[in-house]
Amino acid sequence: MEYQPIAYLHNDFPTKFGLPRQSGLSEHLISRIIMEKEYRNPDAFRGIEEFDCLWLIWCFEPMGKRASIEKSSSGNAGAWSPTVRPPKLGGNKRMGVFATRSPNRPNPIGLTCVKLLRTEMTADQGLVLTVAGADLMDGTAILDIKPYLPYADSVPDAATGDYGPEHQQIMEVTIPSDVAELFSEEQLKTLREVLSFDPRPGYQHDPDRVYGFVYGGYDVRFQADDRTITVIEAVPCE
Numbered sequence: 553m554e555y556q557p558i559a560y561l562h563n564d565f566p567t568k569f570g571l572p573r574q575s576g577l578s579e580h581l582i583s584r585i586i587m588e589k590e591y592r593n594p595d596a597f598r599g600i601e602e603f604d605c606l607w608l609i610w611c612f613e614p615m616g617k618r619a620s621i622e623k624s625s626s627g628n629a630g631a632w633s634p635t636v637r638p639p640k641l642g643g644n645k646r647m648g649v650f651a652t653r654s655p656n657r658p659n660p661i662g663l664t665c666v667k668l669l670r671t672e673m674t675a676d677q678g679l680v681l682t683v684a685g686a687d688l689m690d691g692t693a694i695l696d697i698k699p700y701l702p703y704a705d706s707v708p709d710a711a712t713g714d715y716g717p718e719h720q721q722i723m724e725v726t727i728p729s730d731v732a733e734l735f736s737e738e739q740l741k742t743l744r745e746v747l748s749f750d751p752r753p754g755y756q757h758d759p760d761r762v763y764g765f766v767y768g769g770y771d772v773r774f775q776a777d778d779r780t781i782t783v784i785e786a787v788p789c790e
Contacts, residue, residue, distance in 0.1 A: 558591045580684070582684055609695045666685050723781045734770060743783075760775070
């Protein structure tokens with residue numbers, strides 16, 4: 553099976569580490585979806601502004617102009633493992649891949665719900681969608697876009713296993729003023745928000761270890777104890 557990306561998503565996160573682990577967690581994380589030339593016909597978006605939220609179907613890694621999923625002669629889509637150890641669950645609990653949201657899957661396909669903030673018709677890029685809450689890195693290939701329907705897509709009382717909100721600790725975040733002034737007000741809100749969800753793997757608890765991820769052109773470095781994340785510095789990326 554061969555798929556053609558219809559668009560690419562762009563934001564301030566060029567790497568996966570630091571991104572929210574689920575969509576919708578960071579309401580301040582703003583992304584722009586830029587369509588490929590052959591999909592910029594305004595008629596394809598007629599009525600999209602009537603929806604508050606959208607589903608994005610996407611590929612796990614930034615790709616070239618074509619996204620391919622090829623079956624081997626045995627019928628399997630490449631090498632894969634039937635079980636995975638999700639880092640957020642401590643890295644020690646092994647679960648079936650189809651019972652997790654791990655990116656290590658038979659096919660590199662993701663599903664994300666985002667809030668549609670606005671649409672903008674531009675002269676050089678056609679209709680651009682601005683969305684909030686994506687858990688996707690900059691350059692992610694979008695395979696399809698569909699409207700979110702609460703009456704059909706939401707099951708509030710469904711069991712969630714170890715992925716429920718009761719398992720997500722919200723951390724206190726400290727950012728020194730010399731680092732805060734490097735970012736815009738909106739970027740700073742996003743940075744605080746994503747850090748509050750603790751981007752560290754669940755099996756790492758060393759308070760002296762320095763972690764880092766790239767955000768907004770800076771390598772943001774931080775330390776963490778059981779309740780607080782403290783940003784140490786933000787170094788410009790070369």
